Amino acid sequence: MDGRGSVTTRAQPPERAAHIADLVGAARDGSQDALGQIVAELSPLLWQVARAAGLSTSDAEDVVQTAWLRLVSHLGGIHTSAALTAWLVTTTKREAWRVRAAGRKQLPVDDSWLTAMPDQAPGSEAQAIIDDDRRRLWSALGKLPSRCRELLRIIAFVPRPDYQAVADELGIPRGSVGPTRGRCLAKLRCLLEVDDAAGSKR
Amino acid sequence: MRQQDKSGQAAGADGPPDDLDLAILGGIRDLFAAADPMPADLPERIRFALALRDLEVEVARLAARESQPVLSSRGAEQSRTITFDSESLTIMIRIDSNGDGTVRVDGWLAPPQRREIEMRTAAAPLTVVADDHGRFAFAIVPQGIAQLVVHPARPDPGGSGRSVVTPALVL
Numbered sequence: 001m002d003g004r005g006s007v008t009t010r011a012q013p014p015e016r017a018a019h020i021a022d023l024v025g026a027a028r029d030g031s032q033d034a035l036g037q038i039v040a041e042l043s044p045l046l047w048q049v050a051r052a053a054g055l056s057t058s059d060a061e062d063v064v065q066t067a068w069l070r071l072v073s074h075l076g077g078i079h080t081s082a083a084l085t086a087w088l089v090t091t092t093k094r095e096a097w098r099v100r101a102a103g104r105k106q107l108p109v110d111d112s113w114l115t116a117m118p119d120q121a122p123g124s125e126a127q128a129i130i131d132d133d134r135r136r137l138w139s140a141l142g143k144l145p146s147r148c149r150e151l152l153r154i155i156a157f158v159p160r161p162d163y164q165a166v167a168d169e170l171g172i173p174r175g176s177v178g179p180t181r182g183r184c185l186a187k188l189r190c191l192l193e194v195d196d197a198a199g200s201k202r
Numbered sequence: 203m204r205q206q207d208k209s210g211q212a213a214g215a216d217g218p219p220d221d222l223d224l225a226i227l228g229g230i231r232d233l234f235a236a237a238d239p240m241p242a243d244l245p246e247r248i249r250f251a252l253a254l255r256d257l258e259v260e261v262a263r264l265a266a267r268e269s270q271p272v273l274s275s276r277g278a279e280q281s282r283t284i285t286f287d288s289e290s291l292t293i294m295i296r297i298d299s300n301g302d303g304t305v306r307v308d309g310w311l312a313p314p315q316r317r318e319i320e321m322r323t324a325a326a327p328l329t330v331v332a333d334d335h336g337r338f339a340f341a342i343v344p345q346g347i348a349q350l351v352v353h354p355a356r357p358d359p360g361g362s363g364r365s366v367v368t369p370a371l372v373l
Contacts, residue, residue: 030257036249043248047240061244062264065369068248069261095263102265137229156230163219185223192226 017161020081028075039068042085045157046092052150053096063099067092082165085158090169140191148184155181250322250347251370260366262286262293262350272298288366291352297373304342305373311336311352318353348373 020041026034046067050060070091071078078084141149151170158166167181219227266285282297295309311317314336321328324346332338352366 028257032249032253035252036245039245039248039252043245044235044240047244048234048238051238057241058267061241061247062369064244065248065251066261066263068252069259069367069369072252072254073258075257098263134229134233137226138233141230141233152227152230153234156227156234160224181219185219185226188226189222 016159017081020084021079024075024078024081024084038084041159042088043068045085045154046088048157049089049092049154050096052153053093053100055096055099059099060096063092063095066095070095081159082162085162086165086169089154089158089166093170136192136195140188140195143191144184144188145179148179148187151179151181152184152188247347247370247372250324251349251367253322254351254365254367256365256367258364260288260290260364262288262291262352262366262368264369265292284371286350286368291366293350293352293366293368295350300342303345305345307340307343307373309338309340309350311338315355317355320351320353322349322351323347343373345373347371 020038023034023038027038043064046064047060050063051057055063067088071088074087078087141152144152151167154170155163155167163181263286264284265287267282268284269280269282272279272281279299279301284295284297286293286295292312293309294312295307298306298308300306307321309319309332311332314334315332316334317332319330319332319338321330321340321343323344325344328340328343330338330340347370349370350368354363354365
């Protein structure tokens with residue numbers, strides 16, 4: 001875990017990053033309110049990390065809580081927003097693997113959610129276009145390799161300035177063949193374009 | 203041809219996301235936020251669990267959870283057994299309803315040892331001491347959110363000096 005504090009990101013909007021760094025500092029000094037704000041900000045992301053790892057909802061709740069409890073004794077080494085997000089994502093992932101390795105009840109990682117896309121009630125024409133976009137995105141996601149889908153699901157919940165730090169943590173190092181945020185997004189864009197082309201022929 | 207533009211872009215695919223990438227990521231976020239939302243009360247439980255005086259704690263992870271029906275004078279009820287593991291301790295608790303909006307919690311520490319154990323609840327915290335066999339009991343605990351804190355042994359030769367804490371549970 002050493003060296004996380006030096007994670008740098010490009011194009012960090014200074015206000016949010018500075019605000020989060022302040023909150024981390026205040027939490028280290030014992031401010032429950034600051035810690036509470038960080039919890040509200042980042043828990044939805046950690047929930048998706050745990051669920052993308054295939055945990056049941058109750059296991060995901062435990063794992064997200066455990067990651068936060070573990071953070072408490074690591075606050076001393078975390079000084080930036082990017083480092084905080086990356087540490088929490090990695091720890092949640094490790095805790096999720098641990099639960100899976102222990103053989104507790106688990107769901108298949110894949111496909112269970114593919115059926116979950118709710119049918120939208122018929123609405124205005126504008127709503128129908130939005131619904132159609134959502135359906136196309138959902139179906140394109142379903143065609144991605146599962147590791148790409150999990151990566152994008154997580155990255156989508158990461159605060160924008162922290163993308164690179166988290167992508168570096170989760171992705172395979174640059175230059176190797178494997179899913180990276182950029183590669184997975186490029187693949188997804190291809191799928192959406194193919195779908196677009198097929199749609200315009202109809 | 204758009205397809206070729208695409209492969210040209212893939213070569214530099216690890217650059218910063220462009221506007222379309224960001225729009226797609228926003229769409230993915232909306233989809234999963236709707237299809238698999240975080241339980242609304244989870245942040246509150248996390249905040250409760252984190253409201254510890256201590257910053258140096260040993261985290262006990264939930265290792266097993268079982269419930270079995272029990273027949274009592276009040277009819278069939280559930281008895282729950284939960285096991286937590288930390289680096290130095292295993293904590294096992296059994297939760298039974300008292301039938302009046304409170305529960306009884308019986309617990310065991312392994313390895314067995316005399317330790318002060320605090321049950322944090324939404325009301326005042328309750329404290330008991332585990333006996334030499336590691337057994338402890340809270341006879342009356344209000345239903346709702348709760349967390350166990352096993353305080354360091356005193357004296358604590360060779361111990362870590364840290365409290366062992368569990369995640370917040372809903373009793």
